[in-house]
Amino acid sequence: MTLRRVNVIILVLLAVAFLILVQRNLLNLGDFLHKENPDAGMILPFESELSPDLRSDSVRKGEEIPVLITATEDRLGAVVAAINSVYENSKANVVFTIVTLNDTVDHLKVWLSETKLKTVKYNIVVFKPELLSGKISKDPKTPETVKPLTFARYYLPAYIPEAEKAIYLDDDIIVQGDIQELYETNLKPGHAAAFSDDCNSASAKGIVRGAGNQNNYIGFLDFKKAAIKKLGMKPNTCSFNPGVIITNLTEWKNQNITQQLEHWMELNAQEDLYSKTLAESITTPPLLIVFYKHHSNIDPMWHVRHLGNTGAGNRYSTQFIRAAKLLHWNGHYKPWGRASSYSDVWDKWFIPDPTGKFHPVRRHAEE
Ligand SMILES: *[C@@H]1O[C@H](CO)[C@@H](O)[C@H](O)[C@H]1NC(C)=O
Ligand SMILES: *[C@@H]1O[C@H](CO)[C@@H](O)[C@H](O)[C@H]1NC(C)=O
């Protein structure tokens, strides 16, 4: 009798010890993969470097949530505020991939390492603008020819090769919810991405009244052009905003999404397929074509937008702005500029530049 009881106790103890071992090994394996992967088999069109080794007590464990964001020198304060808001509002193991140009790397590193952001995990990758040569129009009136980083979202699997699921965020956003929740957005089988639709959300009402006819495909694409006609898309289809994207990178790769986007980018450079009234970024139309009726949806509260549009942006109530999980200042007026709405919300997340190069304009003016 007692012998049997002792056996049971020993068995239970062994099981517990086994479980502890397994968990340890899984955690170690996770660390191992994280450290090893960025150096393994680099055949990528950019340079990459990891944040310096972090003190272990500040390192977040658990499933990694990869977030890709771009950093442009003249609005580096934006990416810093966005990263701060994501990080502070979540306990998740967020790993940022920051895509930038070579000349910005040093400035960015100082800002990340000499402020409270020094515990954030990040990976800086340098975008090679040559990647786009011949694919975008040289027309000087399209400002994107000098904003190559807006195309970084076309290359998501190249920048985060080890991830299956990832988030892309524009830099002119502030996250107020737990990014884990956004990450858990369900993508339907066969879908490579989820976006926020321009029609059935509170944001949509702002766009219709404030920013013209830009909530359907005809606002973005020239339906008189043969290449567009051939696709048989309905011009009044609701568009979406690609400032926040959840992706299944396995599907993205399987469906050759990057190549498809490059194809439409190149074709536009030759045939001018985009709407003459296009007010949003020229990176949007290829995404609208490639993901036509083939994408999942993001909860509207996770992409409350048009805060940078005249009229539209200041219609939201204070309660609504407070309840929003993610705020997006798309449009002309940025929260670090002079005349933006809700810049007080953005200010809460901004971290002053240790080099003193970047100042929010309006503050500068007030001083
Ligand atoms: C990138 O910048 C560093 C200095 O910050 C410079 O030494 C290097 O030559 C640059 N590389 C390219 C490809 O421009
Ligand atoms: C991504 O897509 C692949 C291929 O369809 C699928 O097996 C996988 O479960 C998807 N992953 C997620 C996180 O949705």
Ligand SMILES: *[C@@H]1O[C@H](CO)[C@@H](O)[C@H](O)[C@H]1NC(C)=O
């Ligand atoms: C993607 O590209 C590969 C290689 O170019 C090709 O074999 C494959 O059929 C393409 N897949 C799709 C869905 O277009």
